[in-house]
Amino acid sequence: MLDESNLTLICENEKQIIGFTIGRVLMKQPASTPDNGVWMQAVYNKLLEGIAPDYTTFCEIYNLWIEPSYRRKAIASKLKQALESYMSEMWVNLIFTRTEKENTPVIKLNQKLKYTILKQNILLEHICFLKKL
Ligand SMILES: CC(C)(COP(=O)(O)OP(=O)(O)OC[C@H]1O[C@@H](n2cnc3c(N)ncnc32)[C@H](O)[C@@H]1OP(=O)(O)O)[C@@H](O)C(=O)NCCC(=O)NCCS
Numbered sequence: 001m002l003d004e005s006n007l008t009l010i011c012e013n014e015k016q017i018i019g020f021t022i023g024r025v026l027m028k029q030p031a032s033t034p035d036n037g038v039w040m041q042a043v044y045n046k047l048l049e050g051i052a053p054d055y056t057t058f059c060e061i062y063n064l065w066i067e068p069s070y071r072r073k074a075i076a077s078k079l080k081q082a083l084e085s086y087m088s089e090m091w092v093n094l095i096f097t098r099t100e101k102e103n104t105p106v107i108k109l110n111q112k113l114k115y116t117i118l119k120q121n122i123l124l125e126h127i128c129f130l131k132k133l
Pocket of ligand 1: 063064065066067071072074076077098099103104109112
C-alpha cells in the first residue's frame with residue numbers, strides 16, 4: 001500500500017493480517033530550515049548531521065508489528081528487507097529507525113539486519129539505527 005510518502009507492507013495468512021511495517025520517505029534539511037510540519041524533522045536533521053548531506057532522502061521505518069503467535073519466524077526480517085528493497089529501487093538508500101532502549105527484540109532484529117547504532121543520540125529514551133543500502 002503506497003500513499004504520497006508512506007509505504008505499508010502487510011503480511012497475511014488466510015486473509016488475517018499477521019504483520020505489517022510502515023516506512024515513510026523524508027529528506028534531511030539544513031539545520032536552519034523551519035519545521036515544515038513533519039513531526040521530528042528538526043531531530044532528524046540533527047541526527048543525520050555529518051552522516052548524510054542536506055537534501056538526502058531517507059526512509060524512516062516507524063512501525064513494525066507481528067502477531068504474537070507468528071513471532072520468531074523471520075516475518076519481521078522479511079518485511080523490513082522487502083521495504084529496504086523497495087526503497088533501494090526508488091533510489092532511497094538510507095534507512096533510519098528507532099526503538100525504546102528496553103525493546104530487546106527490535107534491537108537484536110536490527111543488529112541482525114546490519115543496522116548500526118547512531119552514536120549521536122538526542123532521543124534519550126530511544127536507540128536510533130541507520131542502514132546504508
Ligand atoms: C520485534 C518484532 C517485530 C519481531 O518480529 P519477528 O517476526 O518475531 O522477528 P524475526 O523472527 O524476523 O526475528 C529476527 C531476529 O530478531 C531477533 N529477535 C526477534 N525477536 C526477539 C526476541 N523476542 N528476543 C530476542 N531476539 C529477538 C533475533 O535475533 C531474531 O533472529 P533468530 O530468530 O534467528 O534468533 C515482534 O516481536 C513484535 O511485533 N514486537 C512488538 C511490537 C514492537 O515492539 N514493534 C517495534 C516497535 S519499534
